[in-house]
Amino acid sequence: MSRDALPTIDDIRAAAARIAPFAQVTPVLRSDALDALTGAQLHFKCENLQRGGAFKFRGACNAAWALDDDQAARGVLTHSSGNHGNALALAAATRGIAAHVVIPEGAVQAKVEAIERAGATVHRCAPTQAAREAMAAELQRQTGAVLVHPYADSQVMAGQGTLALELLRQVPDLDALMTPVGGGGLASGVAIAAHALDPALALFGAEPAGADDAAQSLAHGARITSVVPDTLCDGLRALVGERNLEALRAHHVDVITVTDQETVAAMQLLWRELKMLVEVSSATVLAAILKQPPRFAGRRVGVVLTGGNVDLGALPW
Amino acid sequence: MSRDALPTIDDIRAAAARIAPFAQVTPVLRSDALDALTGAQLHFKCENLQRGGAFKFRGACNAAWALDDDQAARGVLTHSSGNHGNALALAAATRGIAAHVVIPEGAVQAKVEAIERAGATVHRCAPTQAAREAMAAELQRQTGAVLVHPYADSQVMAGQGTLALELLRQVPDLDALMTPVGGGGLASGVAIAAHALDPALALFGAEPAGADDAAQSLAHGARITSVVPDTLCDGLRALVGERNLEALRAHHVDVITVTDQETVAAMQLLWRELKMLVEVSSATVLAAILKQPPRFAGRRVGVVLTGGNVDLGALPW
Numbered sequence: 001m002s003r004d005a006l007p008t009i010d011d012i013r014a015a016a017a018r019i020a021p022f023a024q025v026t027p028v029l030r031s032d033a034l035d036a037l038t039g040a041q042l043h044f045k046c047e048n049l050q051r052g053g054a055f056k057f058r059g060a061c062n063a064a065w066a067l068d069d070d071q072a073a074r075g076v077l078t079h080s081s082g083n084h085g086n087a088l089a090l091a092a093a094t095r096g097i098a099a100h101v102v103i104p105e106g107a108v109q110a111k112v113e114a115i116e117r118a119g120a121t122v123h124r125c126a127p128t129q130a131a132r133e134a135m136a137a138e139l140q141r142q143t144g145a146v147l148v149h150p151y152a153d154s155q156v157m158a159g160q161g162t163l164a165l166e167l168l169r170q171v172p173d174l175d176a177l178m179t180p181v182g183g184g185g186l187a188s189g190v191a192i193a194a195h196a197l198d199p200a201l202a203l204f205g206a207e208p209a210g211a212d213d214a215a216q217s218l219a220h221g222a223r224i225t226s227v228v229p230d231t232l233c234d235g236l237r238a239l240v241g242e243r244n245l246e247a248l249r250a251h252h253v254d255v256i257t258v259t260d261q262e263t264v265a266a267m268q269l270l271w272r273e274l275k276m277l278v279e280v281s282s283a284t285v286l287a288a289i290l291k292q293p294p295r296f297a298g299r300r301v302g303v304v305l306t307g308g309n310v311d312l313g314a315l316p317w
Numbered sequence: 318m319s320r321d322a323l324p325t326i327d328d329i330r331a332a333a334a335r336i337a338p339f340a341q342v343t344p345v346l347r348s349d350a351l352d353a354l355t356g357a358q359l360h361f362k363c364e365n366l367q368r369g370g371a372f373k374f375r376g377a378c379n380a381a382w383a384l385d386d387d388q389a390a391r392g393v394l395t396h397s398s399g400n401h402g403n404a405l406a407l408a409a410a411t412r413g414i415a416a417h418v419v420i421p422e423g424a425v426q427a428k429v430e431a432i433e434r435a436g437a438t439v440h441r442c443a444p445t446q447a448a449r450e451a452m453a454a455e456l457q458r459q460t461g462a463v464l465v466h467p468y469a470d471s472q473v474m475a476g477q478g479t480l481a482l483e484l485l486r487q488v489p490d491l492d493a494l495m496t497p498v499g500g501g502g503l504a505s506g507v508a509i510a511a512h513a514l515d516p517a518l519a520l521f522g523a524e525p526a527g528a529d530d531a532a533q534s535l536a537h538g539a540r541i542t543s544v545v546p547d548t549l550c551d552g553l554r555a556l557v558g559e560r561n562l563e564a565l566r567a568h569h570v571d572v573i574t575v576t577d578q579e580t581v582a583a584m585q586l587l588w589r590e591l592k593m594l595v596e597v598s599s600a601t602v603l604a605a606i607l608k609q610p611p612r613f614a615g616r617r618v619g620v621v622l623t624g625g626n627v628d629l630g631a632l633p634w
Contacts, residue, residue, distance in 0.1 A: 024347070029344075032368075308592040312632060
């Protein structure tokens with residue numbers, strides 16, 4: 001398939017087989033207190049316990065192993081300094097190939113160190129989007145490495161979709177599924193996989209009110225690119241991708257927006273009741289359920305906790 | 318059985334059946350990075366994800382449900398302000414009976430609130446051991462409630478032992494098991510259960526060097542009660558109980574002592590590599606393995622993470 005096509009369920013099943021030797025089967029946890037609070041039956045899929053501390057390893061691992069030998073010999077490349085960069089570094093190491101990660105000056109040092117620990121080569125650049133893209137393009141010319149986009153890449157979307165296959169095997173009779181929405185790599189992959197297994201599943205997304213381009217785009221019937229992200233949820237600041245949006249629309253993903261204040265309160269609840277300390281971006285899912293309880297009451301809801309790379313020295317409260 | 322006898326494997330199996338409707342089956346997690354660091358194959362049993370955030374719910378729940386109806390009608394009582402107090406409050410709520418928890422002035426407010434949220438009645442007293450015992454005795458006279466000791470109680474030990482049955486079902490071919498040692502309720506219950514299933518299992522305990530009464534007692538062949546605890550590990554300051562020590566000796570539990578500095582470093586490693594933020598007391602187990610790698614190299618080791626009730630505002634680094 002072309003690098004930016006939407007994956008099919010067959011692509012997602014192939015991804016699941018490809019990453020099985022390397023990815024964790026993450027646990028699903030329950031909390032009586034959170035069930036009582038929401039009136040729903042919540043099944044938390046703990047991807048914060050995935051390798052690298054985020055679901056991103058699924059997509060990156062599938063992308064690394066889907067390369068043919070010639071491509072693999074030239075390595076992989078990304079200019080994400082967040083969880084995708086770290087995931088791609090870890091994924092490349094599982095295949096024993098080179099990974100190049102372009103990181104802007106000023107990135108959190110702990111993240112840079114984790115990427116280097118995983119064995120990737122870090123390339124520093126000025127902290128602008130233009131500088132990142134220019135350096136990535138230059139590295140591609142020099143090395144021939146394959147650029148793996150964090151959410152618009154087919155193999156990445158297919159990898160993220162494996163999460164839904166795994167969750168529906170662990171909890172077969174869900175009524176609904178909820179993921180955060182940033183660039184839409186996770187939400188689109190999960191939507192395609194989930195509806196292939198059970199077309200009756202209700203699909204929800206959670207988006208920060210300060211980066212609600214997916215909600216706006218779905219409401220207006222066209223991709224809105226004018227949103228300037230203003231949210232604590234650093235993992236959800238990306239604009240939703242064109243193809244990702246297409247999948248969200250086709251699968252009727254209902255996006256609920258939440259304020260940062262609601263999200264931080266949900267992050268505290270997840271810590272208090274579930275003992276899961278997750279990234280603020282990950283807490284949007286519980287905030288969204290608490291915002292609109294009637295839509296979830298009495299239903300069995302799969303809720304994806306996407307990442308656990310929290311800086312304990314900079315908690316958002 | 319009498320309230321302070323050691324439980325048998327049959328008692329522990331009965332406890333497992335009793336608590337099954339209420340306790341979480343906690344996940345077992347792996348980390349390639351921690352395996353590489355230790356040279357062992359570590360299987361982390363995440364009791365920090367147990368109800369109430371600690372393994373203590375197992376013992377408390379078994380104690381609450383082992384009461385006959387007359388006893389149950391009078392309720393349960395403890396003077397532990399830590400995880401056992403919270404666990405007993407939650408356990409009593411599952412049976413719909415009263416719980417009285419004696420708490421000294423100056424206890425952490427978040428813990429008091431959690432116990433009250435669980436529906437227990439909190440009784441404040443002066444912050445001395447004598448005041449706690451006096452108030453507990455007075456409450457027993459007034460209410461007839463059954464005192465449930467945090468580690469010397471048979472039903473509590475039997476409940477904690479269920480953890481080993483569950484772990485050995487999840488990972489049947491372990492070579493060794495490691496738990497922290499405080500009062501010894503967990504270590505003794507686990508030793509009895511584990512050796513009933515597999516007498517060849519090597520059993521280890523981890524104890525803070527600043528509260529090493531169990532290690533000293535085992536070395537000297539008699540219970541040492543002169544140790545004045547001086548450790549950050551607030552969950553492991555209790556002196557090992559008489560019966561608990563008896564079980565540790567009978568089952569050849571090998572206790573390794575670790576400094577607080579080693580334990581805090583292990584706590585940071587568990588967060589970084591496993592994304593589990595556990596109580597400092599819980600991190601002693603990894604610190605002990607890192608201290609004596611040759612004893613664990615190449616072995617499959619079950620490692621119990623006992624609790625996750627961390628005060629995010631007061632991390633020990």
